[in-house]
Amino acid sequence: MTAMTIEETRHEDEKCMADAHSVAPQKAEFTALENTEKDKKLDVKTDIEPCALDAIPYAPFTCAKEGKVAEPWLPTTLRVIEAALVKATPVLDRTLRPILSLLLRTLMPLISPGLPGAHTLRPLCPAALSRTPTVQTLLPIIAPLLPPTFAPSFLDHPACKRNLSYEALRWEVVSRGEGRVVDNDVMLVDTGAFTGRCPKDRYVVDAGEAHRRVGWGEVNIPLKEATFDEVYAECARRLWGLKTVYVFDGFVGASKSSRLAVRVVTELAWHHHFCTNMFRRPTNEELAEFCPDITILNSGPDGFARWREAGLRSATCVALDLNRRMGVIMGTQYSGEMKKGAFSMMNYLLPRQGTMSMHCSATVGAAGDAAIFFGLSGTGKTTLSADPERLLVGDDEHGWDEEGVFNLEGGCYAKLIDLDPLKEALIHAAVRRNALLENVVVDASGMCNYCDKSRTENTRCSYPMWHIPSHVPGGCAGHPRSVIFLTCDAFGVLPPVSVLSEEQALYHFVSGYTAKVAGTEQGVVQPTATFSTCFGGAFMTLPARAYAELFMRKLQRHGIPGVYLVNTGWTGGGYGVGRRMDITATRQIVAAILDGSIREAELTLPDPVFQLRKPRTLRGLDPQVLDPSKAWEDGLAFHDTCAKLCELFTANFMNTLYAATTQQAQDLEMKMNKDTLVVMST
Numbered sequence: 147m148t149a150m151t152i153e154e155t156r157h158e159d160e161k162c163m164a165d166a167h168s169v170a171p172q173k174a175e176f177t178a179l180e181n182t183e184k185d186k187k188l189d190v191k192t193d194i195e196p197c198a199l200d201a202i203p204y205a206p207f208t209c210a211k212e213g214k215v216a217e218p219w220l221p222t223t224l225r226v227i228e229a230a231l232v233k234a235t236p237v238l239d240r241t242l243r244p245i246l247s248l249l250l251r252t253l254m255p256l257i258s259p260g261l262p263g264a265h266t267l268r269p270l271c272p273a274a275l276s277r278t279p280t281v282q283t284l285l286p287i288i289a290p291l292l293p294p295t296f297a298p299s300f301l302d303h304p305a306c307k308r309n310l311s312y313e314a315l316r317w318e319v320v321s322r323g324e325g326r327v328v329d330n331d332v333m334l335v336d337t338g339a340f341t342g343r344c345p346k347d348r349y350v351v352d353a354g355e356a357h358r359r360v361g362w363g364e365v366n367i368p369l370k371e372a373t374f375d376e377v378y379a380e381c382a383r384r385l386w387g388l389k390t391v392y393v394f395d396g397f398v399g400a401s402k403s404s405r406l407a408v409r410v411v412t413e414l415a416w417h418h419h420f421c422t423n424m425f426r427r428p429t430n431e432e433l434a435e436f437c438p439d440i441t442i443l444n445s446g447p448d449g450f451a452r453w454r455e456a457g458l459r460s461a462t463c464v465a466l467d468l469n470r471r472m473g474v475i476m477g478t479q480y481s482g483e484m485k486k487g488a489f490s491m492m493n494y495l496l497p498r499q500g501t502m503s504m505h506c507s508a509t510v511g512a513a514g515d516a517a518i519f520f521g522l523s524g525t526g527k528t529t530l531s532a533d534p535e536r537l538l539v540g541d542d543e544h545g546w547d548e549e550g551v552f553n554l555e556g557g558c559y560a561k562l563i564d565l566d567p568l569k570e571a572l573i574h575a576a577v578r579r580n581a582l583l584e585n586v587v588v589d590a591s592g593m594c595n596y597c598d599k600s601r602t603e604n605t606r607c608s609y610p611m612w613h614i615p616s617h618v619p620g621g622c623a624g625h626p627r628s629v630i631f632l633t634c635d636a637f638g639v640l641p642p643v644s645v646l647s648e649e650q651a652l653y654h655f656v657s658g659y660t661a662k663v664a665g666t667e668q669g670v671v672q673p674t675a676t677f678s679t680c681f682g683g684a685f686m687t688l689p690a691r692a693y694a695e696l697f698m699r700k701l702q703r704h705g706i707p708g709v710y711l712v713n714t715g716w717t718g719g720g721y722g723v724g725r726r727m728d729i730t731a732t733r734q735i736v737a738a739i740l741d742g743s744i745r746e747a748e749l750t751l752p753d754p755v756f757q758l759r760k761p762r763t764l765r766g767l768d769p770q771v772l773d774p775s776k777a778w779e780d781g782l783a784f785h786d787t788c789a790k791l792c793e794l795f796t797a798n799f800m801n802t803l804y805a806a807t808t809q810q811a812q813d814l815e816m817k818m819n820k821d822t823l824v825v826m827s828t
Contacts, residue, residue: 361689392418400621409438449477505682507531508539521632553621576613638716
């Protein structure tokens with residue numbers, strides 16, 4: 147396996163980008179109808195002569211449950227009426243069809259509101275629906291009368307700009323005053339008031355199937371379906387009323403058997419640029435036949451006006467409806483909310499088909515030996531996976547099915563604070579034309595200062611995957627041979643590397659101990675110790691037990707030879723006293739894991755507190771570095787800090803283990819071995 151040249155990777159990627167905006171839209175649908183399953187179609191028969199009605203198949207209404215026809219008399223009746231009207235007034239044929247189709251869509255949920263799944267009924271529509279002058283004129287007038295989540299397809303917006311090329315994006319962002327070109331011909335934007343995610347303003351609709359499947363709590367805050375509909379409707383009306391609206395159509399997932407089509411509608415051109423970098427871009431052929439499974443609306447900085455009446459925390463609202471596969475973002479420009487919204491959706495859907503969704507980076511060696519790196523933002527996933535000796539599969543979000551691991555994304559979203567071209571050469575080289583900088587401080591001449599934290603510590607850059615020459619173009623690899631948990635230990639007591647048993651691997655996977663790094667979430671200004679389920683708890687929509695069971699099954703089925711806990715946090719003391727682990731030493735540790743030499747090293751006895759075993763020596767490393775107690779000047783303070791962290795581990799584990807209700811555990815068919823849990827908890 148050899149690395150591709152920059153020109154080869156550019157050509158590979160641009161095959162999927164070439165003039166996508168010139169492809170004429172092939173479908174016109176309503177947003178709420180775009181997110182149901184494509185294969186649930188059922189024709190409704192009529193005795194009336196169709197008079198070309200078959201060319202406009204908007205009769206089928208399929209209930210979300212079991213594909214049953216919902217109130218078949220209604221579409222049949224309206225077809226009869228339509229046929230009669232068209233026959234009587236052939237001159238109005240073109241006008242009546244789209245209007246009656248619109249009427250049909252509107253009446254169905256109103257007449258049968260109690261029908262299971264009525265809000266997800268899927269009538270099909272003709273390609274010309276709502277692009278006729280009559281409906282274009284009527285839509286702004288009748289929009290307030292429609293059910294809340296019935297918004298016009300944004301492809302029909304008079305000034306819709308869809309899947310723009312990089313050159314077109316560059317012109318849009320600069321001409322609209324949203325960004326400017328700086329050092330190395332890169333676009334720079336500012337995310338406004340929010341420079342990180344807003345987890346306290348993130349909601350999940352508590353209704354239908356999601357009610358009993360979602361792991362509710364501080365991460366997944368329940369939201370009434372009616373409130374979501376109100377926020378979604380306001381966002382849709384705002385976007386529809388803009389002079390220009392941007393639509394990105396692409397995919398989440400490199401595996402064609404698991405991927406979902408995602409549509410992101412944005413007010414800001416630079417958000418469209420971000421989506422172009424981060425999601426998987428379609429070919430022209432795929433774009434022509436595109437029908438979204440997931441739709442996300444993002445109206446940028448303007449928040450939800452009626453947030454107090456709706457019982458929300460603020461005007462900022464990031465909400466997901468997992469049942470209808472819809473998302474809405476209002477009141478924040480931080481671009482990471484879009485990709486994390488799609489990731490959260492996949493974390494709900496993939497495990498239900500036996501595919502594990504993971505907050506991790508992934509690489510593959512010349513021999514096909516894949517490795518995955520779990521970790522929260524800022525723990526080193528992107529940095530350590532940018533390895534010139536290996537090919538990059540992806541840097542943040544992946545799936546793991548029966549064929550191996552696959553990237554969910556089409557780009558990378560790297561932290562840039564203190565970016566060093568010597569230590570992080572691949573990432574530094576990736577910051578070039580078509581990349582998108584966020585919140586980086588520049589001097590008067592336009593030169594970037596990556597060490598300047600005055601704006602935020604969460605300075606970022608999104609760039610397409612082909613900016614890393616040594617990447618896997620298809621985004622897929624085999625089953626991993628090494629699993630690495632990256633923890634940023636803010637207490638400074640965990641070893642630089644520990645070799646985990648199967649039971650310990652499951653324990654630390656469920657615990658997800660790390661530190662929230664400054665800037666990655668709004669309000670986090672210094673590293674804060676936290677436990678994040680599966681090293682990505684902020685995006686995990688199911689209870690922890692669901693992911694734990696899948697993880698254990700994968701380890702056992704594929705005989706993973708090694709699982710390791712690598713500390714990229716502090717040593718010699720906690721935050722404010724000790725120092726951050728040297729990246730060069732961490733790279734040497736990772737290299738020993740990947741080449742298998744760590745499995746030949748002699749291990750210490752389990753330590754008395756965490757029961758962790760660590761190698762006594764590793765090639766090229768001072769043995770003193772591998773023992774955290776040797777880095778502390780005060781030995782007593784070290785042991786006291788260990789005891790304090792151990793108490794936090796125990797309290798968190800018991801809370802996580804028993805957080806799910808009995809009903810949730812039964813529904814998810816968890817089979818976690820109780821004896822194993824006893825071993826881990828001790």
